Amino acid sequence: MDLRIVVVHPDLLGTYGDGGNGVVLLQRARWRGIEAELVDAPSDHALPGGDLYCLGGGEDAAQTASAHRLREDGTLAASVARGVPVLAVCAGYQTLGRSFAAADGRPLPGLGLLDVVTVKGAGPRPVGEILAEPCDPGLPVLTGFENHGGHTARGVDAAPLARVLSGVGNGDGTEGAITGKVIGTYLHGPVLARNPALADLLISWVTGAPLAPLDDAEEQALREERIAAVRVRRQLRRAGRS
Amino acid sequence: MTTSARTRAAVLATTVVNALSRRFGAGSGTVAGGHAGLALDPRLLEHLASNRRIALVSGTNGKTTTTRLLAVAVQGSLGRPATNATGSNMPTGHVTALAGAPPGAPAVLEVDEGYLPGLVTSLSPEVVVLLNLSRDQLDRTNEVRMVASKWRAALAGASRTTVVANADDPLVVWAASSAPHPYWVGAGLEWLADAVGCPACEGRITFAGSSGRSGPGGRGGPGGRAGAGLWRCECGFGRPSLDVRLEDDDVVLADGRRVRLELALPGRFNRSNAAMAAAGAAALGVPWQESLPRIALVEEVAGRFAVVEVGGCTARMMLAKNPAGWRELLDLVCPGDTPLVVGINARIADGRDPSWLWDVPFERLRGRMVVATGERCRDLSVRLRYAEVAHRTVRDPVAAVRAAHIGAGGALGRSGGDRAPGPAPDPVPRPVSVDFIGNYTAFSDLMARACARRDAPDAREGSPAWT
Numbered sequence: 001m002d003l004r005i006v007v008v009h010p011d012l013l014g015t016y017g018d019g020g021n022g023v024v025l026l027q028r029a030r031w032r033g034i035e036a037e038l039v040d041a042p043s044d045h046a047l048p049g050g051d052l053y054c055l056g057g058g059e060d061a062a063q064t065a066s067a068h069r070l071r072e073d074g075t076l077a078a079s080v081a082r083g084v085p086v087l088a089v090c091a092g093y094q095t096l097g098r099s100f101a102a103a104d105g106r107p108l109p110g111l112g113l114l115d116v117v118t119v120k121g122a123g124p125r126p127v128g129e130i131l132a133e134p135c136d137p138g139l140p141v142l143t144g145f146e147n148h149g150g151h152t153a154r155g156v157d158a159a160p161l162a163r164v165l166s167g168v169g170n171g172d173g174t175e176g177a178i179t180g181k182v183i184g185t186y187l188h189g190p191v192l193a194r195n196p197a198l199a200d201l202l203i204s205w206v207t208g209a210p211l212a213p214l215d216d217a218e219e220q221a222l223r224e225e226r227i228a229a230v231r232v233r234r235q236l237r238r239a240g241r242s
Numbered sequence: 243m244t245t246s247a248r249t250r251a252a253v254l255a256t257t258v259v260n261a262l263s264r265r266f267g268a269g270s271g272t273v274a275g276g277h278a279g280l281a282l283d284p285r286l287l288e289h290l291a292s293n294r295r296i297a298l299v300s301g302t303n304g305k306t307t308t309t310r311l312l313a314v315a316v317q318g319s320l321g322r323p324a325t326n327a328t329g330s331n332m333p334t335g336h337v338t339a340l341a342g343a344p345p346g347a348p349a350v351l352e353v354d355e356g357y358l359p360g361l362v363t364s365l366s367p368e369v370v371v372l373l374n375l376s377r378d379q380l381d382r383t384n385e386v387r388m389v390a391s392k393w394r395a396a397l398a399g400a401s402r403t404t405v406v407a408n409a410d411d412p413l414v415v416w417a418a419s420s421a422p423h424p425y426w427v428g429a430g431l432e433w434l435a436d437a438v439g440c441p442a443c444e445g446r447i448t449f450a451g452s453s454g455r456s457g458p459g460g461r462g463g464p465g466g467r468a469g470a471g472l473w474r475c476e477c478g479f480g481r482p483s484l485d486v487r488l489e490d491d492d493v494v495l496a497d498g499r500r501v502r503l504e505l506a507l508p509g510r511f512n513r514s515n516a517a518m519a520a521a522g523a524a525a526l527g528v529p530w531q532e533s534l535p536r537i538a539l540v541e542e543v544a545g546r547f548a549v550v551e552v553g554g555c556t557a558r559m560m561l562a563k564n565p566a567g568w569r570e571l572l573d574l575v576c577p578g579d580t581p582l583v584v585g586i587n588a589r590i591a592d593g594r595d596p597s598w599l600w601d602v603p604f605e606r607l608r609g610r611m612v613v614a615t616g617e618r619c620r621d622l623s624v625r626l627r628y629a630e631v632a633h634r635t636v637r638d639p640v641a642a643v644r645a646a647h648i649g650a651g652g653a654l655g656r657s658g659g660d661r662a663p664g665p666a667p668d669p670v671p672r673p674v675s676v677d678f679i680g681n682y683t684a685f686s687d688l689m690a691r692a693c694a695r696r697d698a699p700d701a702r703e704g705s706p707a708w709t
Contacts, residue, residue, distance in 0.1 A: 019600060062439055222620040
């Protein structure tokens with residue numbers, strides 16, 4: 001089968017290396033013999049059809065512009081209604097919610113594809129390594145880097161993607177949100193490079209079949225290093241308190 | 243204490259503390275003294291700057307190089323300038339640079355982007371050179387548009403200042419167009435990904451004559467390059483008419499005269515830095531025909547492009563700190579087949595999130611021999627795997643250079659390569675040079691472990707700046 005991966009508005013939501021999620025999906029499909037293509041969908045064109053959409057992080061003004069264009073365009077919402085998977089990171093995650101905060105804090109309408117509402121966080125901006133235990137028992141622990149000023153509250157229709165082990169995430173002890181095949185998360189890294197199992201979950205949602213395993217030695221080495229780095233820091237903090 | 247007595251005491255404290263710091267190896271000898279001086283006299287920098295001709299240089303990439311080139315350019319006409327040659331680009335470094343300078347000597351100062359607005363206001367410099375603005379260290383600095391807005395607000399009041407600005411970078415133009423006296427240089431721009439959103443109206447800027455829209459992963463996307471091309475937004479914000487422009491290897495002056503740039507420094511970005519430095523010198527009254535030949539002789543700046551001995555091998559040292567800088571250096575090294583060592587750290591000075599590795603088109607290195615090194619070599623290794631670049635991962639940078647050197651004589655790696663390298667065997671010296679590109683602390687750490695080659699180009703420029 002053909003797998004068409006669309007990176008949404010990389011000109012607006014491409015600030016934190018999240019375009020890498022598209023590359024990871026493309027390569028993990030190809031390495032298994034799945035015909036796949038990667039399409040960058042700039043904000044000045046209609047959003048093309050696709051089998052899997054990725055949204056990344058971006059600055060406030062860019063996020064506002066992207067949300068506005070996606071709402072007008074309608075393709076993303078229509079695709080989700082047909083069951084097309086979406087991975088949205090940071091500003092992209094907030095954009096999929098019911099509303100998010102503009103640079104000055106006033107609420108702006110999101111796409112309403114995830115039942116979450118994001119407001120400006122009260123405390124210092126969470127910037128650092130994050131570790132979270134996925135609610136899907138089939139997924140290993142999620143590792144990434146968060147850097148956002150938003151506090152995201154989930155409504156009843158959005159389950160959390162994970163429980164935070166270290167870091168901040170949504171701000172209530174949970175991280176990200178998932179509804180059907182739409183996933184939102186605050187994790188950069190990019191998240192799929194650090195968590196290839198999540199990439200495979202998204203691909204398998206499209207192919208509808210289990211995927212052959214890959215030799216992920218590099219990814220495993222990176223994961224072990226990052227997870228250990230967080231645990232060492234937590235132990236040091238605990239030792240400092242006692 | 244009177245102001246002048248306080249200032250004299252602060253200057254003395256700056257000099258003495260820096261000397262002690264250098265003597266006991268506690269630091270670079272530029273920061274601690276600055277702290278001490280500023281503690282005694284919070285307005286020390288303004289006092290030291292009074293009665294001097296001052297030029298400031300800022301931007302995301304090329305600050306250190308352009309500062310050096312501008313200092314070299316003005317030295318003949320204006321006398322030896324005070325300058326922060328080692329890249330200590332915050333007020334502590336500026337105080338140190340000025341504390342040791344004779345009264346009345348001009349000053350050419352590299353300035354961190356975040357500190358520029360404050361210095362423009364407090365020092366009223368004669369010239370400000372603005373190179374480019376792009377994403378860099380997003381975990382600790384403001385988003386790039388915020389920086390441009392703060393520049394714009396400060397420059398609006400800079401009535402005594404000539405602002406020499408790169409007209410090919412929309413964010414720089416946005417910042418500088420508020421200035422009463424802008425001087426526009428068409429210096430080119432490699433990295434467009436942070437420039438397509440119009441800073442004036444949040445619309446979209448289109449670039450005419452931009453070539454090769456090769457984005458991350460070598461796909462079509464933002465991040466491609468613009469030569470010297472027109473750009474504009476529907477709202478009317480666009481490239482201003484140029485006072486001078488860079489056209490391939492020539493600087494084309496306002497009257498149509500062409501001056502050929504034949505630089506010792508390699509790469510398109512250094513031609514751009516040279517044009518900006520010479521324009522800054524022109525704004526200080528130094529003619530182009532005098533400044534450019536001086537600039538052309540500079541072969542190495544603070545270790546960048548220096549050839550050094552590392553672990554018994556010869557390495558050319560290159561520094562890239564963000565996607566725009568990496569793209570420029572990949573352009574430079576890609577035509578060759580010299581073994582390449584890439585070093586990545588993620589300390590505070592580097593930015594703690596190396597996600598930007600995915601904004602760098604490492605795919606261009608396919609077919610090359612690459613060794614991944616540094617504290618975040620695992621992140622780089624994963625990036626290279628998805629770029630399908632065969633590589634080895636060797637955490638220690640000196641061992642990595644040796645591995646690349648030895649590998650050049652035989653087969654090195656497959657995709658994924660040697661995941662747990664054993665101890666490197668003693669290198670058999672070969673006349674093979676290794677290219678090293680590192681981000682900030684990866685570069686400076688290896689520099690500190692390297693020995694300068696006696697016949698290295700920096701010999702003409704005096705002692706190397708990284709020691």
